[in-house]
Amino acid sequence: MSGNERIENLKEAFFYKKLDDEKVQCELCPNYCVISSEKTGVCKVRKNIDGKLYSINYGEVSSIALDPIEKKPLFHFYPGSSIISVGTWGCNFRCSFCQNWEISQQRPLYLKRLTPSDLVLIAQEYIHEGNIGIAYTYSEPLVWYEFVYESSKLAKERGLKNVLVTNGYINEEPLSKLLPYIDAMNIDLKAFNNDFYQKVCGGRYEDILRTIELSVNSKVHVEVTTLIVPNGNDNLNELDEEFKVLSSISPDIPLHLSRYHPAYKYNKPQTSIDTLLKAFDLAKKYLNYVYLGNVWNEQYESTYCPKCGSLVIIRRGYDVKIANLDEEGRCKVCNNQILRKS
Incomplete structure (x- = not known):
């Protein structure tokens, strides 16, 4: 050949x-x-x-589905809406606890091929079902860069929103080229410990912090997820430093502290609820919006106004009810801006 x-x-x-x-x-x-x-x-x-x-994965799609935006997770970006979620295969990390290792660490047997135009047309077909755009997710979208760039550019021209669910491990020049077409990101900050990062995942936390900061400064809506892994990244002193640094970028960054479950090469027992609650209380000292993931508890998934304490968004899993927000995303009780309107 x-x-x-x-x-x-x-x-x-x-x-x-x-x-x-x-x-x-x-x-x-x-x-x-x-x-x-x-x-x-x-x-x-x-x-x-x-x-x-x-x-070599350009246009290769491993999964595509219409998902709740909260599944990304994004809690402060068009809550209650849906988004076409699409993924490929491959990843520039090698996380030993990866939940999607079948597509991140190997090429799956069954793949669909789409062009950027095909993907945008699919997204447009679902607008009547509440779809707001396209989320590049499931595997690592940054290693699908060329396809994501061309698709997001076309989607933006058609009035669709673009979302990245990513490990944030990208250099500044390609990130800057992509950001004008991205509306929201959920970025994994896997630890505040480079020994854990390099041995278990790959990379360094400083590179992820740079991505978070550049994205926030570019007016992209950013939420951060940290999966709390027992005896890995659950040291409260390290987490305290993480929360403090995130707050210095913006105290309004929504933070999702997610419960680890055994997956791929990791068979450690799942994270205890006690550990998650300690991390939650610590994060709340610095950040206005902190959530617990993989615990399915309304109290820790709902949104409260940081100024007056009013319950403004009620979440029961993916069932979302806007309780005390006006059309501009402000708290109806104290007028505090909760959601940024784009």
Whole structure:
């Protein structure tokens, strides 16, 4: 099979440089993979073919569904709405507790192929069912960069919202190129401990903090998720530092503290509720909006006004009721702005 025949359905990658006739260096994320001919980087989806780097998962869809926006999770972005959620395969992390390892760590057997136009048309077809746009999720969307960039740009032109559910591990230049087309992000901040990050996931927390800060400063709606893993990232002193730093970026960043369950290579017992409650109380000292995930408790999933304490959004799982918010997203009791209107 000739080189042209092999690559006719692929997309040349953005953000890489040739090192010599055999090797290229990917510059999409801080892994900076040096990739030899016919090899891929850590993400498994960016491949050196004949001295050029290609996105081999371009247009390849592993999952697509209409989801509640709260499932991303996004609690302060069009609450109660739905969004077309779409994912591919591959990831630039290798989290040992990954819940979606079948698509993050390997190429699944069954994939659907879509163009950006196809995806946008699907999203438009579901507007009458409450769909607000497209969420790039399930696997890591940043390693699907070329497809996400082109799809989000087209979706923006059609009046649709774009959401990233991501580990946030991306370099500043590609992030800055993408952000004008992104409306909201849920970013995983997996720990405030680089030993845990590097051994269990890959990467460093400072790189994720930079993504959070750049995105917030670019007026993208950002929510953060930290999965609390027993004897991994649950040290309260480290968590205190995390919450303090997030607050310094913005005390209004909604934080989701999620309960870990055994998955993939991790068989540690699930996180205790006591640990989650201690982390919750600690986070509330710094941040206005803190939620517990994977516990299905209305008290810790609902939204309260940080100024007057009024219950403003009631959540029972994915059942959402707006209780004390006006049409501009302000608390009806004290007029405090809860939701930013975009």
